Amino acid sequence: MNLYHYASPPNFYKLAGTLVPWAAWSAAILGVCGLYIGFFVAPTDFQQGEAYRIIFIHVPSAWMGMLIYLVMAFWGAIGLAFNARLPFMLMRALAPTGAVLTAVALWTGAVWGKPMWGTWWVWDARLTSTLILLFLYMGTLALWSAIEDTKRSDRAGALLTLIGVVNVPIIMFSVVWWNTLHQGSSIGVTHAPKMAATMMQAVLLMTASAWLYAIAVVLARVRRIIVERERKTEWVQKLLTAEA
Amino acid sequence: MEWASWSEFWNMGGRGFFVWSAYGVTAVCVVAELMWLRHAARQSQRRLARMQEWDKSPEQVGS
Amino acid sequence: MGRFFLSVLRRDLTIAARRRGDWLTALFFFVMVSSLFPLGVGPDPELLKLIGPGVLWVAATLASLLSLSRLFEDDHRDGSLEQMVLSPAPVVLLVLGKTLAHWMIYGIPLLLITPVLGMQFNLSADAIGVLVFSLLLGTPILSLLGATGAALTLGLRGGGVLLTLLVLPLYTPALIFGAGAVAGVMAGTGAEAQLSLLGAFFLVSFIVAPWIAAASLGVSLE
Numbered sequence: 278m279n280l281y282h283y284a285s286p287p288n289f290y291k292l293a294g295t296l297v298p299w300a301a302w303s304a305a306i307l308g309v310c311g312l313y314i315g316f317f318v319a320p321t322d323f324q325q326g327e328a329y330r331i332i333f334i335h336v337p338s339a340w341m342g343m344l345i346y347l348v349m350a351f352w353g354a355i356g357l358a359f360n361a362r363l364p365f366m367l368m369r370a371l372a373p374t375g376a377v378l379t380a381v382a383l384w385t386g387a388v389w390g391k392p393m394w395g396t397w398w399v400w401d402a403r404l405t406s407t408l409i410l411l412f413l414y415m416g417t418l419a420l421w422s423a424i425e426d427t428k429r430s431d432r433a434g435a436l437l438t439l440i441g442v443v444n445v446p447i448i449m450f451s452v453v454w455w456n457t458l459h460q461g462s463s464i465g466v467t468h469a470p471k472m473a474a475t476m477m478q479a480v481l482l483m484t485a486s487a488w489l490y491a492i493a494v495v496l497a498r499v500r501r502i503i504v505e506r507e508r509k510t511e512w513v514q515k516l517l518t519a520e521a
Numbered sequence: 522m523e524w525a526s527w528s529e530f531w532n533m534g535g536r537g538f539f540v541w542s543a544y545g546v547t548a549v550c551v552v553a554e555l556m557w558l559r560h561a562a563r564q565s566q567r568r569l570a571r572m573q574e575w576d577k578s579p580e581q582v583g584s
Numbered sequence: 585m586g587r588f589f590l591s592v593l594r595r596d597l598t599i600a601a602r603r604r605g606d607w608l609t610a611l612f613f614f615v616m617v618s619s620l621f622p623l624g625v626g627p628d629p630e631l632l633k634l635i636g637p638g639v640l641w642v643a644a645t646l647a648s649l650l651s652l653s654r655l656f657e658d659d660h661r662d663g664s665l666e667q668m669v670l671s672p673a674p675v676v677l678l679v680l681g682k683t684l685a686h687w688m689i690y691g692i693p694l695l696l697i698t699p700v701l702g703m704q705f706n707l708s709a710d711a712i713g714v715l716v717f718s719l720l721l722g723t724p725i726l727s728l729l730g731a732t733g734a735a736l737t738l739g740l741r742g743g744g745v746l747l748t749l750l751v752l753p754l755y756t757p758a759l760i761f762g763a764g765a766v767a768g769v770m771a772g773t774g775a776e777a778q779l780s781l782l783g784a785f786f787l788v789s790f791i792v793a794p795w796i797a798a799a800s801l802g803v804s805l806e
Contacts, residue, residue: 317524327534331543338547357799374554381550385543392536412753419749423740432803433736437750440732440796444754447785451757454781455764494554501562508569517569 286363286503287512293496300496304489311482319475328392331385333479337487339382339403342410343445345375345491349417350442353435365431366506368438369421370499374491376414383407402456406449413441427506588673592681599658600689606651611693614647618701629706636705637715637766641759644694644719645726649751651690652730653737653744655682656801660738666805675798683724683731683794691723707770714769714779718762721782725758726751728793735800757785 283289315333322329349371356364386407390399398404417434424430507513524530533540600607621639622632659665668678695716702712733751737743765778 316530321534326536328536328539330533330540334544334547377550377554381547384546388539388543388546392539409753409756412749416750416753419746420736423737423742423746429803429806433800436732436796436800436803437736440729440754440792443788443792444757447757447788448753451760451781451785455760490551494558497558497562501558501565504569505565508572514573517566517573 284361284363286366286507286510289363290500290503293500297493297496297500300489300493304486304493307482307489308486311479311486314475314482315479319479320473322476325393328389329476331389332476333483335382335385335389336480337484338378338385339407340484341487341491342375342379342382342407344488345371345378345495346410346413346438346445347442349375350435350438353438357432357435357439362506363503365435366499366502367495368435369431370495370502372414372418372421372434373498374494376411376418378487378491379407379411379414383411400456402449402453405456406452409448409452410445413445417441585673585677588671589677589681592668592678593685596682596685597688600685606654607689607693610647610651610690611697613650614643614694615697615701617643617646619704622704632705633707633770636702636707637711637763637770638759640698640701640705640715641719641722641763644698644723645752645755645759646748647694648690648723648726649730649748650744651686652727652734652751653747655686655731655734656738657734657743660805665801669801669805675801676794679731679735679794679797679801683727683797686731687724687727691719691727694723695719707766711766711770714775715766718765718775718779718782721779721786722758722762725782725786725789726755728789728797729754732793732797732800735797735804738801738804758782761785 283292311333315330319330321327349368352364352368352371355361356368383404386404387398390401390404391397417437420437421430421434424433504513504516508517531537531541618640621635625631625635656665659668669675698716698719699712702715707715729751730747733747736750737747740746761778761782765775765782768775768778
């Protein structure tokens, strides 16, 4: 399979079109399985009672928020290196989903904190780094919306994401350090309970579901971006008249 | 995990509010993202269709 | 190449010397913002001692950020920035020269006035010493990261606020280690670890940021 075949927008458009429903359905099925195991098979946790079940969305969304940022940086770097259009389109399609999942991780993490520690917000290492990650996403989105020229906008965002990616491990390290110094490691909302095998299964299923959901949504979004940006080309014109 | 009854399930050992608001907000975000995707696609389609019409009949624009 | 760097540096310093208002404003901002906190939280000396390092670090950060959006803007507006970028000298040197000039103009005055503000917050001499040293490492980091942000937001509406939005998350490790160093000294646990981490962060910023800033200038000027 020649991967360069899909580097051309029309071919990628078609590929994405076939992948979206497949990914969406897989996400839904895995999600249902994961939630079923999470709520009807996994036992009550000895220490945290039933509230721990939030883990089944908190962990997947947190991981995806992080992963998507890395993938954004990857496509941004490819776009800069090869001066190609499609990688930038993928990068921009990823950002909103990444931001939403990070916000979900933040919310679910905070809500988990209230029954555990009695406060709606806890400055523990994981939540604080998630908050900073959300700031990074918002900064990138703000930069894109401030720049009108598409080419400059793409490349500026790619550069910003690159410097963000270099910084992210440093940020996480510093926040962990800060947290253990100030509060001791007793406060950690996301100290997952000693996971019974069923809990782990549910988390993994939900993570796979979140990942496929992200793939489906991002591919759907990038299809729209491709059509908008390539509207002057013949293949898009044909597509639009066919759809009309 | 054997729930004794549905009401126990919703109660989640007294933590129902937290568990369900977490899942609830997540569901809202997912639905919102999907709706936003559809809305943006529709908008984009309409705009592009309009632009195609302008390209076809330039004399009618702005006259 | 060295001459290019020095000429960029000298030029910026000369311009700043003629426009005393700029750096004095930033300095006054630092002083005023720091002084607002006791007004906000009350004059209890023990409380002020606790929040002092953090407050002074944040105030110094904001004061530096104020001036960063102007780093390339004046030259951009009169066209000299493009000329400098188009010249055969490496753009990285241009960035480094301007960053160093920015730090000298805006960072050093902050460092000089910090001991006075430190006394306002009832910090001990040891703590003030570590505070100044941590800011000595932190302010250049801010100039470096800020230069990248300034290059990315060149000429955009709302540039200053956007720049702050972009740079602050990237700067948090410096804030954590810097303020943490002072807190460590005050708690008696020492500041070595934090200061070495801060130093490492400075090195990473020094190595990475100028290149990305140079690339960003290229992107923004096309």
